Amino acid sequence: MNIREFLNHLQNVKEVTGGCISKCPAHDDQKASLFISTGNNGRILLKCFAGCAVESIVKSLHLAMSDLFQKSVCLSYPPIQGVQVTKLGCTLKDYATVKKLNETFLKSLAIIERTYRGQTKEE
Numbered sequence: 001m002n003i004r005e006f007l008n009h010l011q012n013v014k015e016v017t018g019g020c021i022s023k024c025p026a027h028d029d030q031k032a033s034l035f036i037s038t039g040n041n042g043r044i045l046l047k048c049f050a051g052c053a054v055e056s057i058v059k060s061l062h063l064a065m066s067d068l069f070q071k072s073v074c075l076s077y078p079p080i081q082g083v084q085v086t087k088l089g090c091t092l093k094d095y096a097t098v099k100k101l102n103e104t105f106l107k108s109l110a111i112i113e114r115t116y117r118g119q120t121k122e123e
């Protein structure tokens, strides 16, 4: 999944410099201890300042570690034969409108539009 889908699983998500913070689902969080950002290839990075392991955070959300990686887009270039791009996504602007999010906010998460074989997809 991508970071926007991931953020839907969290509560009290707030935008901060370089990412988002939210209540950590893996411990009894009274303040927003969980920092969410993205790394290479849109991988979701999690950091709980109370020290929770990424595995426990993911488990608390009933997700798998593999959900932290984007699976819906082909990340290799050139594309591997037989690997299908299942979803081409939409433009950032469309996404922002649908999710009622601010496009500038999404851009601040380092979400950018890429074109692939002439088609626009998000990463």
Ligand SMILES: [Zn+2]
Residues within 6 Å of the ligand: 024, 025, 026, 027, 029, 033, 048, 049, 050, 051, 052
């Ligand atoms: Zn925690």
